[in-house]
Amino acid sequence: MAKKxxxxxxxxxxxxLSLVFVLFLVPWLGYTYVNEVTELISDTQESxxxxxxxxxxxxxxxxxxxxxxxxxxxRALKSGKSGYTAPTLENDITLDGTFDDWGEEIELxxxxxxxxxxxxxxxxxxxxxxxxxxxxxxxxxxxxxxxDVQDDLVxxxxxxxxxxxxxxxxxxxxxxxxxxxxxxxxxxxxxGSMSVYLMEEDWETLVTGxxxxxxxxxxxxxxxxxxxxxxxxxxxxxxxxxIGFSIVDxxxxxxxxxxxxxxxxxxxxxxxxxxxxxxSPGIAKILNSLEQPWSSIWVVDKNELVRAHKxxxxxxxxxxxxxxxxxxxxxxxxxLLSSLIFExxxxxxxxxxxxxxxxxxxxxxxxxxxxxxxxxxxxPETKRRQSVDAKAEVVMAVHPVWSRNKVxxxxxxxxxSSAMLANIQxxxxxxxxxxxxxxxxxAFALLIFAYRLTMRIGKLRDATEKAITPEGRMRRQKLxxxxxxxxxxxxxxxxxSEMLKRQSEYTHYLEAMPDTLAHEIKxxxxxxxxxxxxxxxxxxxxxxxxxxxxxxxxxxxLGSIMTRFxxxxxxxxxxxxxxxxxxxxxxxxxxxxxxxxxxxxxNQFIINIPNKEIWIDGSxxxxxxxxxxxxxxxxxxxxxxxxxxxxxxxDEEDAIIQIWNQGPVLPIEIEGRLFEPMVSYxxxxxxxxxxxxxxxxxxxxxxFHYGRVEAVNRYSPDGVEIxxxxxxxxxxTLTHPRRPRLxxxxxxxxxxxxxxxxx
Numbered sequence: 049m050a051k052k053x054x055x056x057x058x059x060x061x062x063x064x065l066s067l068v069f070v071l072f073l074v075p076w077l078g079y080t081y082v083n084e085v086t087e088l089i090s091d092t093q094e095s096x097x098x099x100x101x102x103x104x105x106x107x108x109x110x111x112x113x114x115x116x117x118x119x120x121x122x123r124a125l126k127s128g129k130s131g132y133t134a135p136t137l138e139n140d141i142t143l144d145g146t147f148d149d150w151g152e153e154i155e156l157x158x159x160x161x162x163x164x165x166x167x168x169x170x171x172x173x174x175x176x177x178x179x180x181x182x183x184x185x186x187x188x189x190x191x192x193x194x195x196d197v198q199d200d201l202v203x204x205x206x207x208x209x210x211x212x213x214x215x216x217x218x219x220x221x222x223x224x225x226x227x228x229x230x231x232x233x234x235x236x237x238x239x240g241s242m243s244v245y246l247m248e249e250d251w252e253t254l255v256t257g258x259x260x261x262x263x264x265x266x267x268x269x270x271x272x273x274x275x276x277x278x279x280x281x282x283x284x285x286x287x288x289x290x291i292g293f294s295i296v297d298x299x300x301x302x303x304x305x306x307x308x309x310x311x312x313x314x315x316x317x318x319x320x321x322x323x324x325x326x327x328s329p330g331i332a333k334i335l336n337s338l339e340q341p342w343s344s345i346w347v348v349d350k351n352e353l354v355r356a357h358k359x360x361x362x363x364x365x366x367x368x369x370x371x372x373x374x375x376x377x378x379x380x381x382x383x384l385l386s387s388l389i390f391e392x393x394x395x396x397x398x399x400x401x402x403x404x405x406x407x408x409x410x411x412x413x414x415x416x417x418x419x420x421x422x423x424x425x426x427x428p429e430t431k432r433r434q435s436v437d438a439k440a441e442v443v444m445a446v447h448p449v450w451s452r453n454k455v456x457x458x459x460x461x462x463x464x465s466s467a468m469l470a471n472i473q474x475x476x477x478x479x480x481x482x483x484x485x486x487x488x489x490x491a492f493a494l495l496i497f498a499y500r501l502t503m504r505i506g507k508l509r510d511a512t513e514k515a516i517t518p519e520g521r522m523r524r525q526k527l528x529x530x531x532x533x534x535x536x537x538x539x540x541x542x543x544x545s546e547m548l549k550r551q552s553e554y555t556h557y558l559e560a561m562p563d564t565l566a567h568e569i570k571x572x573x574x575x576x577x578x579x580x581x582x583x584x585x586x587x588x589x590x591x592x593x594x595x596x597x598x599x600x601x602x603x604x605x606l607g608s609i610m611t612r613f614x615x616x617x618x619x620x621x622x623x624x625x626x627x628x629x630x631x632x633x634x635x636x637x638x639x640x641x642x643x644x645x646x647x648x649x650x651n652q653f654i655i656n657i658p659n660k661e662i663w664i665d666g667s668x669x670x671x672x673x674x675x676x677x678x679x680x681x682x683x684x685x686x687x688x689x690x691x692x693x694x695x696x697x698x699d700e701e702d703a704i705i706q707i708w709n710q711g712p713v714l715p716i717e718i719e720g721r722l723f724e725p726m727v728s729y730x731x732x733x734x735x736x737x738x739x740x741x742x743x744x745x746x747x748x749x750x751x752f753h754y755g756r757v758e759a760v761n762r763y764s765p766d767g768v769e770i771x772x773x774x775x776x777x778x779x780x781t782l783t784h785p786r787r788p789r790l791x792x793x794x795x796x797x798x799x800x801x802x803x804x805x806x807x
Contacts, residue, residue, distance in 0.1 A: 145268025708769035
């Protein structure tokens with residue numbers, strides 16, 4: 049069988065696969081397009097923010113009193129004193145303990161107290177059992193305070209006990225402008241409205257024992273603790289007043305001993321009370337009338353101190369209404385694919401729906417180079433910056449505020465790029481999902497097509513190789529499989545089958561040619577031969593003519609040629625029809641050696657045959673024919689007067705027939721072709737023709753017995769050894785005998801039988 053070619057690294061499958069890779073240029077082009085659109089949107093966003101900042105600055109132009117340096121709030125900021133930050137609330141507050149009406153302020157303006165540095169905490173305190181958040185806000189003429197307390201055990205007031213401070217409680221302290229201090233204790237015996245009492249300094253003695261009506265509070269118990277909403281007069285949060293809060297924790301229902309007291313007063317541990325800072329109410333009122341969704345508006349004075357602030361950079365519903373919801377909907381259908389699309393989308397445009405941290409509501413000053421430049425250069429600017437936690441990009445526009453030809457402050461409008469890019473996120477995901485699905489489908493279809501195409505071509509190749517023997521003889525008149533496909537490969541398959549059919553017919557004609565020639569030439573040869581005999585009878589002197597002798601030799605050569613042709617042509621058919629039988633190879637070789645020695649009595653022979661019987665499967669007659677061919681070759685090529693050795697040997701698996709002579713070695717020119725038909729290196733002899741078919745017949749007989757034949761050059765003395773190796777068991781049949789190849793053994797080989805071997 050012809051040797052199969054190595055698989056090409058860039059065959060049909062590789063080329064189609066490269067085409068698939070080209071398809072992935074489409075997402076890359078989409079990625080480039082998205083980047084350009086993102087850049088355009090960001091530029092548009094900067095321009096829009098700058099226009100909005102200009103509009104707000106226009107409203108503030110000339111209102112120098114709003115930026116007065118003599119306001120109580122500004123004096124507090126300049127003095128560096130800490131205080132509670134109380135933004136203006138947008139909604140009316142209902143005391144119900146739910147915090148639903150606080151809006152975004154409940155998250156953005158809250159302060160977490162964990163008790164790590166409490167102002168008062170006794171030795172038995174377990175600070176890990178109590179922590180809370182506090183949020184302040186101002187609405188109209190009221191101060192509102194929200195507490196979200198996490199307490200492992202909530203203990204309410206026991207009305208059977210006389211003391212009012214034996215349960216979980218809230219302490220509220222107020223210092224008025226004249227220095228008077230009022231202490232309020234807030235407790236309750238059940239969830240709902242809380243009782244408010246005016247207390248002495250020791251927090252144990254009631255001043256009046258009456259409920260205070262100026263302060264109202266509501267408690268709601270939930271999982272893990274409780275919530276309290278408090279409402280007090282706005283005057284308690286004026287610039288001339290100071291306030292302070294403390295959460296008191298009682299964890300025992302029997303002894304009711306106070307376990308933890310945690311204050312919320314900001315600043316140093318020695319400062320119990322602090323003021324409430326509300327920036328500039330006038331500016332805050334103007335900002336509250338504006339609607340700028342997903343934007344943060346800051347107003348600073350010329351000293352870069354924050355005078356008012358409104359809005360947030362991110363909306364709490366983004367993750368629900370944006371692409372997270374889209375992702376969740378698609379996860380139910382294509383979990384892995386949708387997750388992959390979401391990750392790719394984040395890689396392209398970033399996480400546009402995740403939360404990030406930026407300047408808190410309580411920020412008191414904004415000292416940034418861009419703000420200083422706007423105030424000093426009196427020209428508006430825009431900038432893109434990273435958020436405080438570097439998780440998002442923030443676009444900011446700064447515009448100066450004028451009064452009497454001088455800058456008195458600046459308006460800052462900031463917006464996360466997410467606010468704009470979130471609008472294209474869902475279409476981008478949908479488009480990406482569709483493109484990826486189409487590309488994957490095309491890639492899968494192309495790979496299936498390439499696989500089927502290569503399989504069909506490979507099947508056609510294998511069938512074509514099996515239709516012809518390695519020697520070029522036809523095995524089949526058509527391919528083993530047929531194809532009805534209406535494409536080029538189908539046409540090629542049918543063309544190959546038709547070509548094999550025609551080639552088979554022509555090969556059959558050539559194989560029958562020797563018998564036809566023998567039959568056709570036999571009669572003319574007989575006529576010529578009889579004519580020569582009759583001529584010798586009529587003219588006896590013709591017998592002495594050298595022309596008569598040359599005519600006899602020509603007829604003899606012509607007969608020999610026809611005999612050899614017919615023998616080679618008929619041997620394959622005879623072998624195909626031959627029935628195998630098990631026979632004693634030792635007996636066949638021994639009989640041949642005895643007969644051959646008798647026929648060629650003038651030659652010397654060395655016979656080495658073991659006494660053991662060697663049995664093989666095959667045809668004894670054809671083995672005899674093989675030995676006859678090898679014996680004739682050994683005599684023809686051997687030096688006169690030298691011996692021919694005939695030897696039979698065996699090993700555990702094979703029987704080995706060896707016949708060698710002494711004479712010229714095999715030339716390298718016939719390497720790989722010695723056992724092919726029509727190959728001979730004999731000297732030309734006018735009396736006898738040699739067509740090079742003898743060793744070819746030997747090879748056919750050896751392969752019929754699932755064996756192989758080798759030619760070996762021997763040295764000291766020179767000669768040629770022909771070796772036939774036949775397996776003794778059919779379980780080791782050699783379905784593909786190795787073709788001969790000449791290899792050289794070194795001359796200094798210690799083995800006495802130095803040789804060149806055809807393997």
